[in-house]
Amino acid sequence: MAVACAAGHAGDGDWLTEDEGYALDDTLFEAPEAAPRYSRVSLSHFLTQSDQLVRSRSLARFEYERPVSEGHYVRVDGKVRRFHPSDELADVKGGAYQEAEIEALWWQVSARQCFVKAGRQGVYWGGVDNSFALDQLTPFDYTEALLTSFTGLRQAEDLLQVQCYEGAHQVQLIINPRPGLSVLNHDRDRARDALEAGLHEEWGVRWQWSTEGREVAFMWARLEDNLPTPVGAGGIQPYRLEVARFDVWGMSLSQSVGALLVLLDAAYHRDQLQAFTNHRRHEWEVALGMEYTSTANHRYNAGVWRFRAPALSPAGSSRATALFNLGWSKSVWRDDLELSVLGLWGGEPRIGSLTGLADYQWSDHWSTQVSLSYANAAEGSDIALAGFADGWSTSASIDWVY
Amino acid sequence: MRRLIMVLLVLSAAGAAMPAAATPQNVRDIMEKVDAQQRQIGHQTLTLSRLSSCGFAKQGGKVVCTEAPRMKVLESYSRQSGENMKDSQSIAIVLEPASERGVGMLTYAYDDATRNTESWLYLSALGKVKRMVTGNSDEQEPVSFFGSEFTTEDMETGKTDEYDYRLLQEGPYQGREVWVIEALPRPVRLAKTRYSKLLIWVDQARFVPLKMQAYDRRGELWKRFSFEHIESFNGLWMARRVTLFNLYSQRLSTMETEQIAQGIAVDEAFLTQRTLVDFAYREQVLQRLRQHFD
Numbered sequence: 001m002a003v004a005c006a007a008g009h010a011g012d013g014d015w016l017t018e019d020e021g022y023a024l025d026d027t028l029f030e031a032p033e034a035a036p037r038y039s040r041v042s043l044s045h046f047l048t049q050s051d052q053l054v055r056s057r058s059l060a061r062f063e064y065e066r067p068v069s070e071g072h073y074v075r076v077d078g079k080v081r082r083f084h085p086s087d088e089l090a091d092v093k094g095g096a097y098q099e100a101e102i103e104a105l106w107w108q109v110s111a112r113q114c115f116v117k118a119g120r121q122g123v124y125w126g127g128v129d130n131s132f133a134l135d136q137l138t139p140f141d142y143t144e145a146l147l148t149s150f151t152g153l154r155q156a157e158d159l160l161q162v163q164c165y166e167g168a169h170q171v172q173l174i175i176n177p178r179p180g181l182s183v184l185n186h187d188r189d190r191a192r193d194a195l196e197a198g199l200h201e202e203w204g205v206r207w208q209w210s211t212e213g214r215e216v217a218f219m220w221a222r223l224e225d226n227l228p229t230p231v232g233a234g235g236i237q238p239y240r241l242e243v244a245r246f247d248v249w250g251m252s253l254s255q256s257v258g259a260l261l262v263l264l265d266a267a268y269h270r271d272q273l274q275a276f277t278n279h280r281r282h283e284w285e286v287a288l289g290m291e292y293t294s295t296a297n298h299r300y301n302a303g304v305w306r307f308r309a310p311a312l313s314p315a316g317s318s319r320a321t322a323l324f325n326l327g328w329s330k331s332v333w334r335d336d337l338e339l340s341v342l343g344l345w346g347g348e349p350r351i352g353s354l355t356g357l358a359d360y361q362w363s364d365h366w367s368t369q370v371s372l373s374y375a376n377a378a379e380g381s382d383i384a385l386a387g388f389a390d391g392w393s394t395s396a397s398i399d400w401v402y
Numbered sequence: 403m404r405r406l407i408m409v410l411l412v413l414s415a416a417g418a419a420m421p422a423a424a425t426p427q428n429v430r431d432i433m434e435k436v437d438a439q440q441r442q443i444g445h446q447t448l449t450l451s452r453l454s455s456c457g458f459a460k461q462g463g464k465v466v467c468t469e470a471p472r473m474k475v476l477e478s479y480s481r482q483s484g485e486n487m488k489d490s491q492s493i494a495i496v497l498e499p500a501s502e503r504g505v506g507m508l509t510y511a512y513d514d515a516t517r518n519t520e521s522w523l524y525l526s527a528l529g530k531v532k533r534m535v536t537g538n539s540d541e542q543e544p545v546s547f548f549g550s551e552f553t554t555e556d557m558e559t560g561k562t563d564e565y566d567y568r569l570l571q572e573g574p575y576q577g578r579e580v581w582v583i584e585a586l587p588r589p590v591r592l593a594k595t596r597y598s599k600l601l602i603w604v605d606q607a608r609f610v611p612l613k614m615q616a617y618d619r620r621g622e623l624w625k626r627f628s629f630e631h632i633e634s635f636n637g638l639w640m641a642r643r644v645t646l647f648n649l650y651s652q653r654l655s656t657m658e659t660e661q662i663a664q665g666i667a668v669d670e671a672f673l674t675q676r677t678l679v680d681f682a683y684r685e686q687v688l689q690r691l692r693q694h695f696d
Contacts, residue, residue: 019613070686256520256535
């Protein structure tokens with residue numbers, strides 16, 4: 001019997017024969033360090049090439065987090081990005097440069113049913129991937145490259161968060177004394193700095209209820225917009241930039257039905273400033289999404305985000321539009337290779353893109369990503385700002401982490 | 403990732419007396435006892451586990467890695483609940499490798515086939531918790547367990563009613579008296595398993611498997627599991643090292659329980675979403691639990 005012989009057995013009649021050749025040396029695997037590791041260092045280089053743009057940038061990142069005493073915890077996350085001479089942002093800046101940023105610098109204190117977290121951090125509401133109906137608390141960083149995930153497209157802010165838990169209920173309070181604007185590039189100007197200095201505090205509250213298969217959340221926030229809006233000035237300069245202050249009421253739902261997860265984000269904006277006018281109006285934004293895992297563990301996600309696109313010129317007008325997305329991902333080879341595809345398309349402003357990405361983990365420390373994209377985007381679109389260029393582009397990155 | 407702790411195959415030394423002759427029904431009793439004790443070790447248990455994998459070859463009668471090993475270190479706490487302790491709640495945090503450090507997952511698994519497994523993942527880049535699409539694990543194809551040769555199917559417990567058992571032989575093996583038991587999947591199991599047959603060597607005195615073999619759909623030997631460093635904790639026997647040899651891929655994975663604290667209760671709130679985001683609270687509770695490590 002081939003099977004039994006392969007196993008080292010004499011045959012079907014005797015399963016008690018000792019196996020040979022499977023002795024495992026106790027030193028085969030080196031034991032990990034006894035002390036816990038609190039830090040992480042990562043280095044990476046990223047390159048995108050297309051007919052219209054080149055991105056060539058390197059990243060060094062240091063993270064450190066640990067409990068400092070009972071009920072106290074700190075985290076620091078800092079990075080330096082080097083934009084090489086050929087990079088599109090180096091073109092804007094006038095040459096190669098580096099930019100240092102603090103992604104996280106917070107202190108968390110936990111007592112009874114609550115925790116307080118103060119310092120540089122991100123807060124993200126809403127559950128529908130690739131949509132921002134509710135994710136407007138922290139601004140965007142459009143200098144980050146976008147492939148098949150929008151995760152890196154946010155920038156943290158200095159704020160205070162209080163969160164309390166009681167059974168199936170969560171309540172969250174956010175206070176941001178000094179909000180900022182989205183970053184388009186690193187060529188800061190005085191006008192932008194003046195606008196940012198004039199922003200008022202933001203604050204919001206969120207309540208969530210969880211039950212088997214479902215999460216429901218309601219929220220309210222008073223926010224400053226993430227980008228300035230041109231409005232009529234009535235003087236020599238016909239238009240000036242103003243940052244809108246508005247209220248948001250929101251609701252978020254996630255409901256699992258078997259291997260299907262249905263997500264809904266809905267937001268009602270009061271007093272949303274209209275571009276090139278001095279008018280304000282109340283608006284709805286809704287995002288509906290689904291995620292599905294097949295029996296063969298293919299992961300699919302789809303979503304539609306309906307929002308009002310601002311007028312792009314004084315002659316234009318804001319219009320209701322929708323952005324659709326469709327994604328797929330699959331892990332193979334014992335999770336060493338992650339394949340993913342993301343398609344986006346919308347009508348106003350016109351945008352369409354399709355990106356395929358392969359992420360391969362060579363070892364516990366090294367990984368590489370390779371992607372191929374085709375995009376077609378109108379100028380002036382927020383999403384176009386995230387780095388889409390008409391036509392084909394290829395990207396590659398190599399990452400090391402310890 | 404679900405039922406992380408279930409890989410620790412453990413049996414009670416103080417169980418009910420087993421029948422002297424192993425009839426078909428008695429063989430099932432043996433396996434149900436084995437399975438029940440596996441769940442018991444996962445109740446109110448904190449473990450620090452190391453999962454190591456590499457390609458392997460045999461040299462001089464010993465197994466050697468043919469490439470640099472990959473290693474994951476996990477800290478997890480689990481609790482059993484429900485009828486016959488077949489439901490589980492667990493939280494697992496990845497400590498190594500650095501690329502996955504801090505990833506946390508909370509899982510509620512139910513024995514009732516009509517209830518879906520629930521999982522929440524902490525997304526460190528966004529600092530928020532996301533509900534994962536899981537569905538009913540019985541309907542999903544097995545996937546790699548943390549990138550190792552182990553699969554989610556290898557971690558399962560509470561499925562003894564999905565197999566027919568037969569005693570093949572009994573006698574001494576590795577210096578201990580064992581039952582060699584064949585487990586053939588019933589139709590309900592055949593629809594979702596990749597194995598056509600399991601052979602399990604069960605220690606008669608400690609009710610702990612010493613060895614297991616899994617066969618593919620063509621009936622050929624696919625995986626060989628060995629259970630070593632068997633120790634007793636709180637009256638439960640546990641294999642602190644489980645090694646899987648995948649004979650097709652010539653790769654092996656070893657799960658070693660570096661530290662364990664069993665039978666330590668924590669507040670209900672610990673196995674909730676709070677633990678994924680409230681690091682100060684999580685570390686506060688874990689520090690207390692770690693004091694009970696063996």
